[in-house]
Amino acid sequence: MNDNTRSGTGNNLDPWYGNYAARAAGLAASEVRALFAVASRPEVVSLAGGMPFVSGLPQDLVIDAMNRVMSNQGAAALQYGSGQGVPALREQILDVMALEGIKAGVDDVVVTTGSQHALELVSKLFLDPGDVVLSEGPSYVTAVVIFKSYQAEIEHVPMDEHGLIPEALREHINGLKRAGKRIKFLYTIPTFHNPAGVTLSWERRVEILEICRSEGILVLEDNPYGLLYFEEKPPAAIRSLETDGVIYLGTFSKTLAPGFRVGWALAPHAIREKLILANEAAVLSPSSFSQMIISQYLDTADWKGQIDTFRGIYKERKETMLSALTEYLPDLTWTNPNGGFYVWLTLPDYLDSKQMLPRAVTELVAYTPGTAFFADGQGRNNIRLSFCYPTPEQIKLGIRRLTSVINAERDLLESFSATGPLTAIRRDDNYTAPPPNTN
Numbered sequence: 001m002n003d004n005t006r007s008g009t010g011n012n013l014d015p016w017y018g019n020y021a022a023r024a025a026g027l028a029a030s031e032v033r034a035l036f037a038v039a040s041r042p043e044v045v046s047l048a049g050g051m052p053f054v055s056g057l058p059q060d061l062v063i064d065a066m067n068r069v070m071s072n073q074g075a076a077a078l079q080y081g082s083g084q085g086v087p088a089l090r091e092q093i094l095d096v097m098a099l100e101g102i103k104a105g106v107d108d109v110v111v112t113t114g115s116q117h118a119l120e121l122v123s124k125l126f127l128d129p130g131d132v133v134l135s136e137g138p139s140y141v142t143a144v145v146i147f148k149s150y151q152a153e154i155e156h157v158p159m160d161e162h163g164l165i166p167e168a169l170r171e172h173i174n175g176l177k178r179a180g181k182r183i184k185f186l187y188t189i190p191t192f193h194n195p196a197g198v199t200l201s202w203e204r205r206v207e208i209l210e211i212c213r214s215e216g217i218l219v220l221e222d223n224p225y226g227l228l229y230f231e232e233k234p235p236a237a238i239r240s241l242e243t244d245g246v247i248y249l250g251t252f253s254k255t256l257a258p259g260f261r262v263g264w265a266l267a268p269h270a271i272r273e274k275l276i277l278a279n280e281a282a283v284l285s286p287s288s289f290s291q292m293i294i295s296q297y298l299d300t301a302d303w304k305g306q307i308d309t310f311r312g313i314y315k316e317r318k319e320t321m322l323s324a325l326t327e328y329l330p331d332l333t334w335t336n337p338n339g340g341f342y343v344w345l346t347l348p349d350y351l352d353s354k355q356m357l358p359r360a361v362t363e364l365v366a367y368t369p370g371t372a373f374f375a376d377g378q379g380r381n382n383i384r385l386s387f388c389y390p391t392p393e394q395i396k397l398g399i400r401r402l403t404s405v406i407n408a409e410r411d412l413l414e415s416f417s418a419t420g421p422l423t424a425i426r427r428d429d430n431y432t433a434p435p436p437n438t439n
């Protein structure tokens with residue numbers, strides 16, 4: 001064994017410290033990860049994770065699909081498969097994407113181990129150290145981790161309630177060009193954004209695609225939540241407008257179950273060939289077993305009806321969360337998503353959601369602080385609240401507990417600070433604090 005400690009590059013905790021590739025530095029664990037281990041205790045209401053409510057999926061449907069696969073195609077399901085994915089499933093994925101206005105051929109689809117792995121493969125294909133990825137600010141935390149692990153620079157472009165702001169995108173691109181930076185792609189979650197909960201309007205989809213086309217910038221469209229809408233359907237996918245300049249990512253994680261680990265990439269021809277090679281190099285083939293069960297499920301179960309059931313469950317949870325926020329924290333602002341899993345809460349700017357988190361966990365409620373969703377420290381006074389997993393009763397309780405924490409923090413800061421900016425955002429004098437959390 002190499003004795004790195006003796007050569008001075010290791011340390012007591014990790015003798016291999018000096019041996020890692022530079023890119024491993026981008027794989028830093030989130031500062032709040034340790035707290036989440038505590039937050040997963042049953043008495044804590046977690047508004048933190050993005051776990052779908054898998055108990056809303058009748059297990060019989062999965063058992064039936066598994067039984068059929070094992071009875072009829074058992075040997076194939078247990079064998080290695082193609083690096084591009086099971087052909088029958090790729091055909092069915094076309095039907096899923098057609099619901100979002102996408103027309104494609106079965107050869108254009110590459111099945112991956114969740115869309116997370118597609119993000120990894122695209123990064124592997126495109127990112128060299130110092131390259132720039134444009135993304136919304138805030139953005140999906142684990143995409144940011146992957147981009148950083150390829151030593152890319154993440155340039156956040158601001159959003160408003162209609163999603164990414166085209167004018168801001170133009171400005172950022174111009175600034176980066178002036179600075180001699182190489183932009184590799186725009187990573188975007190246009191529909192029911194994680195974490196912001198907003199949806200890019202149709203007009204902006206057209207405009208943003210036009211900007212990227214004219215600048216020769218590839219669009220990486222990540223769309224795990226598009227079918228989980230609450231009222232009207234969201235606008236069609238960006239990929240419905242353009243074949244050559246867009247890589248589209250989809251997944252069965254949120255509309256079926258993440259345990260299968262099956263997602264996909266829809267890519268222009270040349271990129272697709274490289275994605276298949278990268279997929280083979282990484283995993284040989286995505287799980288045949290999972291793919292065949294999903295294919296069977298799509299064939300025999302009422303999968304669209306099941307998505308409707310999920311939409312109903314998540315809609316009720318979102319409404320519960322928003323009415324609890326309205327009742328308990330009426331002077332704060334938050335987004336009102338028309339689908340997906342997340343609400344983005346804005347606190348008064350003198351509060352720091354990361355500093356407040358240990359106190360929240362002590363009060364038995366967990367959330368994800370806004371800074372987790374930025375590569376550059378923004379988001380200090382934001383919180384992502386997930387309504388996907390807890391029941392409506394838990395959501396109400398969680399918001400009540402969160403309110404106690406926020407108000408205690410405000411009181412503390414107000415009593416230690418001079419008058420001035422804090423008084424301007426004091427809560428309403430008629431406000432009645434929720435009862436202390438005894439349950």
Ligand SMILES: Cc1ncc(COP(=O)(O)O)c(C=O)c1O
Pocket residue numbers: 050113114115116117140189194222224250251252253258262263
């Ligand atoms: C925006 C976004 N992209 C990708 C993923 C990863 O999903 P999958 O389970 O398909 O890997 C998630 C999961 O939460 C997500 O929110």
